[in-house]
Amino acid sequence: MSCVRVATWNVNSVKQRVARLLPWLDQRQPDVVCLQETKLTDSAFTELLGGELAGRGYAMALHGEVQWNGVAILSRVGLDDVVTGVVGAPGFPLPEARAVAATCGGIRVHSLYVPNGRTPGSDHYAYKLDWLAALRDVLAAGPEVAIACGDLNIAPTDADVFDPDAYIGQTHVTPPERAALAELTALGMRDVVRDRWPDRRVFTYWDYRAGMFHKDLGMRIDLVLASGPVAERVRAAWVDRQARKGTGPSDHAPVIVDLDEAPDGDIGPVVPPPSAPAAKRGSTKLPQSS
Structure with a gap:
């Protein structure tokens, strides 16, 4: 069984995004979908979407909780050996619903919502780094054919934020976070979007505030990391920017x-491409820093 189209999406509350999610599934026809920030218990997710997803041929692997976090894998190419959580990962203080894995179409798929880190040097920041270290150990244990994707809450390089100056003193861009991500790629997990588009401006997240999306002032923190055997099969890798437009989008x-x-062909890194020019360095602050 072949897995053709894989997608990852932080929906920022699946309950708030039903009117966006179902038409998007019908339009894009992904075979495997990794969701983050579902913000629903497993039973509430099933009650809300179980029938609609089953009617579209999707089986579900869920790991949710009330109000916060929550991850899911939807698959129509098989869903076996489901594991929730990351073995050895810390909690804050209790374990949180931040990871689920399953084998889909012969690929071990991990849907991940990495802790934010909040403030460099904080307890939550330390939690983020420890959580990532546990994830590294899980991925290192195999299998060899794998995808780890989701909201990793790390911009891999300065090229993955609209302006490095705006992020000084913020999480997502600090050397320890980037080093933790580099430990994942050192296992042979390739950042397939950047592999395919090494020199292009690509973002996946834009703050709701201050018109950041319309100005294309974003960051690339939603990643698809693929092991070598999977990365060699990649024929297109792109951000569906259309799904961020319109009424009631996720951020x-x-x-x-x-x-x-x-x-859809090898259609480019961001679809449709943004019309806003790149911001001049140092000209814009983050909304919370204004």
């Missing part, structure tokens, strides 16, 4: 990766 856009064949 994240989906990332879509096509394996073996590209139904």
Whole structure:
């Protein structure tokens, strides 16, 4: 069984995004979907969407909680060996619903919502780094054919934020966070969007405030990391910016990766491409810093 289109999307409350999610599934036809920030218990998720998803051929692997966090995998190419959580990962202080894994179409798929970190040097920041270290150990244990994707809450390099100056003193960009991410890629997990578009401006998240989306003042923190055997199958890798437009969007856009064949062609890193020019360095502050 072949897995053709894989997508990851931080929906920022699946309950608030039903009117966006279902039409998007019908339009993009992903075979495997990793969701983050579902913000629903497993029973509430099933009651809300179980029938609609089953009617579209999706099986579900869920790991949720009331109000916060929550991850899911939807698959129509098989869903086996489901594992919730990350073995050895700390809680804050109790374990949180931040990871679920399953084998889909012969690929071990991990849907991940990495802790935010809040403030460099804080207890939550230390929690983030310890959580990432546990994730590294899980990925290192295999299997060899794997995808780890989701909201990793880390911009891999300065090229992945609209202006490095705006993020000085913030999480997502600090050397320890980037080093933790580099430990994942050192395992052979390749950042397939950046692999395919090494020199292009690509963002996946834009703050709701201050018109950041319309100005294209974003960051790339939603990643698809693929092991070598999977990365070699990539034929397209792109951000579905269309899903961030319109009424009631998430503040994240989906990332879509096509394996073996590209139904929409190799259509570019961001679809549709933003019209706003790149901001002049030092000209814009983050909304919370204004």
